[in-house]
Amino acid sequence: MLQMELELQSNEDYAEACMDSSKLPSLSVVNHLLNNEFRKIYGSRRESDIDREVEKYISSYNQQPFCKAAFSKVKNSLAIAVVTPIMKRSIDLLSNVQEMIMLDASGHMDRLNHRVYFFISPGVAGGIPIGCIITNAEETNIFREGVKLLCECFPEKCCLLQNGPLIVMTDDDLKEREVLSEIWPNSTYLLCQFHVLKAVWRWLMNSENKILKEHHQELYFSFKSLMYAETEMQLKELLQNMLENSTVRKYDKFIIYLSKLFSKKHLWCTCHRKMLLTRGNNTTNYVESLFKVLKETILGRVKAFSLVQLLDFIVTKFEKYLHSRYLDFSFGRSNKKLVKRFLPDDKGIIQNIRSLNKDNTYFEIDQHFVDLESSICTCFVGMNGKLCKHLSAVILKQNKQSTFVYSLESRKLMYEVATGKKLDSNSTLLLPLSFNS
Numbered sequence: 001m002l003q004m005e006l007e008l009q010s011n012e013d014y015a016e017a018c019m020d021s022s023k024l025p026s027l028s029v030v031n032h033l034l035n036n037e038f039r040k041i042y043g044s045r046r047e048s049d050i051d052r053e054v055e056k057y058i059s060s061y062n063q064q065p066f067c068k069a070a071f072s073k074v075k076n077s078l079a080i081a082v083v084t085p086i087m088k089r090s091i092d093l094l095s096n097v098q099e100m101i102m103l104d105a106s107g108h109m110d111r112l113n114h115r116v117y118f119f120i121s122p123g124v125a126g127g128i129p130i131g132c133i134i135t136n137a138e139e140t141n142i143f144r145e146g147v148k149l150l151c152e153c154f155p156e157k158c159c160l161l162q163n164g165p166l167i168v169m170t171d172d173d174l175k176e177r178e179v180l181s182e183i184w185p186n187s188t189y190l191l192c193q194f195h196v197l198k199a200v201w202r203w204l205m206n207s208e209n210k211i212l213k214e215h216h217q218e219l220y221f222s223f224k225s226l227m228y229a230e231t232e233m234q235l236k237e238l239l240q241n242m243l244e245n246s247t248v249r250k251y252d253k254f255i256i257y258l259s260k261l262f263s264k265k266h267l268w269c270t271c272h273r274k275m276l277l278t279r280g281n282n283t284t285n286y287v288e289s290l291f292k293v294l295k296e297t298i299l300g301r302v303k304a305f306s307l308v309q310l311l312d313f314i315v316t317k318f319e320k321y322l323h324s325r326y327l328d329f330s331f332g333r334s335n336k337k338l339v340k341r342f343l344p345d346d347k348g349i350i351q352n353i354r355s356l357n358k359d360n361t362y363f364e365i366d367q368h369f370v371d372l373e374s375s376i377c378t379c380f381v382g383m384n385g386k387l388c389k390h391l392s393a394v395i396l397k398q399n400k401q402s403t404f405v406y407s408l409e410s411r412k413l414m415y416e417v418a419t420g421k422k423l424d425s426n427s428t429l430l431l432p433l434s435f436n437s
């Protein structure tokens with residue numbers, strides 16, 4: 001990079017300039033400087049010094065107000081848990097944390113390839129991180145230790161330490177589900193539909209399974225139709241058709257694989273999610289997109305110098321990113337495409353609304369029933385709590401400031417999550433309702 005910039009700047013003098021090591025230092029000099037400078041800030045990067053450096057960093061981090069991190073090392077297993085001030089306020093203030101938590105892990109962020117787990121609650125302002133765990137290996141016991149530490153970092157008496165969330169969504173990693181069901185035994189566990197489809201596609205592509213290339217798509221799409229079946233009856237019919245299909249019958253191995261997947265259909269099939277308050281979230285893509293931000297924006301596509309630097313970037317730079325993202329949301333500067341699904345819209349049915357109780361919380365509209373308090377409708381789209389056209393019309397008619405939709409109330413709430421301060425309803429900061437398109 002430096003060499004290219006030097007060539008662009010120096011024109012004909014480039015040959016002479018590149019001989020000058022003050023302008024173009026060698027790689028070993030750059031490496032030496034980087035190690036020296038970063039060692040002053042983040043301490044030693046030697047594996048044998050990691051525990052001491054992390055402990056030192058966490059004890060100084062915990063001195064700051066509302067900052068909570070914990071560290072444990074048992075034999076060779078290392079686990080760190082962090083709940084930053086913004087994450088703490090998200091748990092305290094946002095009701096969607098009680099409804100759903102998503103979890104996913106990623107690696108390749110530092111030289112020793114530690115695993116980073118993010119716990120995220122989906123809401124109107126996107127994926128809201130509520131906790132982070134870092135471990136040095138992908139093992140059940142280490143993850144269990146991380147979860148134990150995270151519970152110590154959660155605010156006292158919060159909903160996550162009492163009943164836990166209604167729904168927990170993960171990818172098909174048994175280790176995570178097993179451990180989480182120990183602390184949240186009453187939650188409903190679901191699989192991310194995107195990860196299930198990805199696993200099926202990978203299985204079909206695996207040469208060991210000997211599926212002919214021309215049949216990959218057909219088998220994949222027939223499984224996909226099972227996933228999106230709207231009723232149990234439809235699911236049975238689709239499965240029957242699939243098993244009678246001549247292409248499917250060619251592959252006994254695929255039928256065995258399918259029966260294994262089918263034995264846990266309650267974890268991935270849409271028709272089994274009908275009465276669950278998913279609010280339309282069927283994948284853990286919010287977590288994936290936050291990992292993208294962490295790797296590309298925060299770490300600049302470069303591996304962290306050490307575990308301490310990775311931890312430091314999460315609690316400082318990533319925290320700043322959340323701060324500005326939530327403020328953008330509360331000041332009406334969000335991208336319209338991102339908030340469109342939470343934006344109430346009158347589809348010309350507002351005149352059909354009939355109130356069914358004195359308190360104006362229960363309504364009938366085009367043969368569907370809307371409960372305004374819990375933001376649920378009886379139609380297929382709205383039965384999971386997703387904003388359907390009926391709920392949308394009722395919210396507009398009642399001028400209800402729900403926190404489940406893009407409204408003044410949800411914007412004020414995200415301001416409080418970002419800053420820890422309440423925003424007055426008359427504040428001029430709330431006036432603009434324009435979007436970046």
Ligand SMILES: [Zn+2]
Binds near residue numbers: 379388
């Ligand atoms: Zn509806």
